[in-house]
Every structure is written in C-alpha cells, then in structure tokens.
Amino acid sequence: MERWTGTHVRVHAEELAELLADTVAGGASVGFLAPLAHADAAAWWRERAEATAAGRIALWAALDDTGRPVGTVSLVHPDKPNSRHRAELVKLMVHRSVRGQGLGRRLLGTAETAAAAAGITLLHLDTETGSPAEHLYRSAGWTRAGTIPDYAASPAGELRPTTLYYKRLGG
Incomplete structure (x- = not known):
C-alpha cells in the first residue's frame, strides 16, 4: 500500500476513475449510481x-504490477476541534479483477x-446492510452500532439500509 498525496490523486485521476467505475459496476454502494461515466468518476x-x-x-492505494491502482481506502478527518480523536473510513474499494485475494482486509489494516x-x-x-463489506468489517473486529433504513440508493437505484460500525484503536 502506498499513501497518496493530492499530487498522486491529480496525476492518477483517470486510473482512479476506472477503479471507481468498476466498483460501482460491480454493485458496491459507494455513493454513485450505475452506470457511472468515466468522466464523472475522474x-x-x-x-x-x-x-x-x-x-x-x-488516501492509500494498492497497485498492481503495472502500477495501476486496484484498491483504495481513505480516512476523512473531521474539522471540528472536539472530533480530532476520530476519523471516518471511506471508499474501501477493490477492483473486481483482484477481489477475493485479501486486498480489502490489507487496505483496512x-x-x-x-x-x-x-x-x-x-x-x-x-x-x-447485507453487503460483502459488512462481513469484512465484522470479521476485522468492528462493532455494529445500528442500521438506518432506506439510507442510500444502491448502484441500481434501489433504496437500501446502511449499517453503522465503529472500532476503538489503541487500547
């Protein structure tokens, strides 16, 4: 895994767009509807x-042998002074061509x-709720906090529930 800077993101936006579009096409609910146009993803x-x-x-990116990003994970840091002890884990994505090989777990770790x-x-x-990602988080020691019905549309446009998870670190 490589930690990527803003420059990396700008330089590799087209390749990251391909990963995002593939993730959405594969049915993962990461905030976009299918089909996701490459230009919109970039x-x-x-x-x-x-x-x-x-x-x-x-942002961390996992690269294949050619240097193409095949996975990402990000942490979003809040800007409020009373929230500096926490972060939100977002956009854990793994390209369909490399799923099932433990990359998601390595990105999460x-x-x-x-x-x-x-x-x-x-x-x-x-x-x-009910996604393969949910199994990953539970098996990695994340705690389920609750479920919200009809939280977001799936890539197919169907309203789906979301499950909230948290994990305490370092003690």
Whole structure:
C-alpha cells in the first residue's frame, strides 16, 4: 500500500476513475449510481485532490504490477476541534479483477494502523446492510452500532439500509 498525496490523486485521476467505475459496476454502494461515466468518476477524484493535499483526507492505494491502482481506502478527518480523536473510513474499494485475494482486509489494516499511529482512537463507517463489506468489517473486529433504513440508493437505484460500525484503536 502506498499513501497518496493530492499530487498522486491529480496525476492518477483517470486510473482512479476506472477503479471507481468498476466498483460501482460491480454493485458496491459507494455513493454513485450505475452506470457511472468515466468522466464523472475522474472529476470526483480530482475534487478530492485538494482535500488530500490539505490532509483532510488520507488516501492509500494498492497497485498492481503495472502500477495501476486496484484498491483504495481513505480516512476523512473531521474539522471540528472536539472530533480530532476520530476519523471516518471511506471508499474501501477493490477492483473486481483482484477481489477475493485479501486486498480489502490489507487496505483496512493499513488504514487502521496509520490511524492509530496518528493518535486516532476511534474509527467509524457506514456500509450497505447485507453487503460483502459488512462481513469484512465484522470479521476485522468492528462493532455494529445500528442500521438506518432506506439510507442510500444502491448502484441500481434501489433504496437500501446502511449499517453503522465503529472500532476503538489503541487500547
């Protein structure tokens, strides 16, 4: 895993767009409807470059043998003074061509380790209820906090519930 800067995001926006579009096409609920146009996915990543450069988003990318990103995970750091002890885990994505090989678990572990090293003591996330990602988080020691019905549309446009999870770090 490599920690990527805002420059990385700008330079690799087209490749990151391909990963995002593949993730959505594969049915993962990561905030977009299918089909996701490549140009829209690239624009979304370019919008994230500034926040990544400013440190509001920490991004890690997993690369294949050609240097193409095949997985990402991010931590979003809140800007409120009373929230500096926590971060939100977002956009854990694995390209369909490499799923089932433990990459999601490695990305998750990378984000957790980096968060703990940065003094973060609490992580939280939301994920589509019943999704494969939900199994990953439970098996990695995340605690279910509750479910919200009709929280977001799936890539197919169907309203789906989301489950909230948290994990305490370092003690």
